[in-house]
Amino acid sequence: MRNVWIFISKYNAFFLLIIFLVISFILLVNNNSYQRASTLNSSNQLVGTAYERINNFTNYLNLGSTNDSLAAENAKLKAALKESYFNDSIVQGEVKDSVKLQQYTYIVAKIVNKSIHQKNNYITINRGSRHGIKKGMGVISSKGIVGIILNVSPNFSTIQSLLHNDTRISASVNNNIGSLIWGEGNYDSRLAILKDIPNHVSVKKGDLVTTSGYSLFPAGLEIGRITKTGIKGGDSFLDIEIQLSTDFSTLQYVYVVNNLLSGEQNELESQNKTE
Amino acid sequence: MGRVILVNLIRFIVLIFLQVFLLKNMGYYNLAVPFLYILFILLLPFKIPNGLLFLLAFFTGLTVDVFYDTLGLNAAACSVLAFVRIIFISLTVQRDGFDNEPDPSLGIMGFRWFIFYAIILTFSHHLILFTFETFSFYEFGYTLLRVIFSSLFTVILMLLAEFIFFRKKMR
Known part of the structure; x- marks a missing residue:
């Protein structure tokens, strides 16, 4: 102290x-x-x-839940937007021509869902049976072909995309008919393979591949251009790789091809089977 | 002894009077504000006990505060001033060397010592005063500028006062 x-x-x-x-x-x-x-x-x-x-x-720490709530709010707001109401108007470019009989009409549709990176890809569009879409119709875009209508509901349709293992589309190169497939070791959304073109046909890099007109699509529609060609050992068919002209990753609007004569054709062809 | 008290009392009254009635109205745009009253604390005798020095400094500051309506501000600055004065004097002056209770005035201690003494003490006083007045370190540069200019002003006034009442006394 x-x-x-x-x-x-x-x-x-x-x-x-x-x-x-x-x-x-x-x-x-x-x-x-x-x-x-x-x-x-x-x-x-x-x-x-x-x-x-x-x-x-x-x-x-709360970022996740904040994001969720914001996303929910966004969804709510988006639901109130004009675009979220279903547009029911159908414009079918129909040309009245008395000389020629119209075979194809087109229904424009907007893609609402799509995949391109799967093994089997599908696209959903906002047009369905109410708008005249039927199963098996072809679907094209402004640049090339897209796929085939797979299922139809009143307001929506699903498309079996060209980028699907089971899709076979009749294609022609230099007036030779082949079969366009995708998959089988090639899962690039920009590339497809053209099969069944015989060996003796001369194809060059850059040749245009079009639809043949045998299937759902009008003849002469561009599919893509050849990027690689060659002969697989022992095979009698060429192995052709095609750069697709449709860019699936940026695709937004498609046209559904309505073949007005397909009913008649099918009816006739089905008689062949029953006979 | 009695004479010392009387002289300091008169000095106190005169300086406070000057400060609150004349110098309060003087100043250069709030940038250079003189506080001459601290001369009273500066000129207190060397032999004053620390406690009494602090008490006197505190009450001098408080008196000025009462007139300035800034209770505690000058008192705080004067307390710091007293502390700096004790340190400064203990560092520069041998207390035992005096025979008859000298003051730390210009005439006795010489010009060089006095101006050093005045500058250091005035600066410390003004630094505390203006910092506490601003009460934040925001725009500290401006506060420092005020401190420097006001210190210059005060020191000049101190020298003037010291030369007016100049008494030549040899140590």
Whole structure:
């Protein structure tokens, strides 16, 4: 205890300073509105900064749920948009020509869902049986062919895309008919393979591949251009790789080909089988 | 002894009077504001006990505060001033070398020592005063500028006062 007193008396100036400074400070803060407000302010600032930091941190933790709620809100808002109401109007480009009989009409449709990276890809469009779409119709885009209508509901249809293992489309190159397939080791959405072109046909890189007119599509529609050609060992058919002209990844609008004469054709062809 | 108290009392009254009635209205755009009253604390005798020095400094500051409506502000600055004064004097002056209770005035201590003493003490006082007045380190550069200009102003006034009441006394 004695040592403490000695210490204090030795450095009395410092302790006196502390005492008088504290007294003045108390007077200052208690009696001057500016400093009082300032003290509260600075302490508030301290607390506020701490809260802000913690908030910044917890924000990250809540990012997932915040995202979910935002996405839900977005969906709600989008549902209220004009675009989310089903557009029922159908424009079928039909040309009245008395000389020629119209064989094909086109129904424009917007893609609402699609896949391109699967082994078997499908596309959903916002047109269905109410708009005259039937199972088995061909689907084309402004650049090339897209696929075949697989299933139809009143308002929607699904398309078995060209990018599907089971899709076979009759294609012609230099007036030779082959079969266009996709898959079998090639899962690039930009490439397809043309089969069944005999060896003796001369095809060059860059040759145009079109639809043959034998199947669902009108003849002469562009499918793509040949990028690679060659002969597999021992095979009597050429192995042709085609760069598709349809860009499936950016596809938005498609045309459903309505073959007005397909019913008649099918009816006739089905007689062959029954006979 | 009695004479010392009387002289300091008169000095106190005169300086406070000057400060609150004349110098309070003086200043250069709030940038250079003189606080001459601290000359009273500067000129207190060397042999004053620390406790009494602090008490006097505190009440001098408080008196000015009462007139300035800034209770505690000048008192705090003067407390710091007293502390700096104790340190400065203990570093530069041998207390035992005096025979008849001298004051730390210009005439006795010489010009060089006095101006150094005045500048250091005034600067510390003004630094505390203006910092506490602003009460934040926001725009500290401006506060520092005020401190420097005000210190210059105060020191010049101090020198003027000291030369007016110049008493040549040899140590």
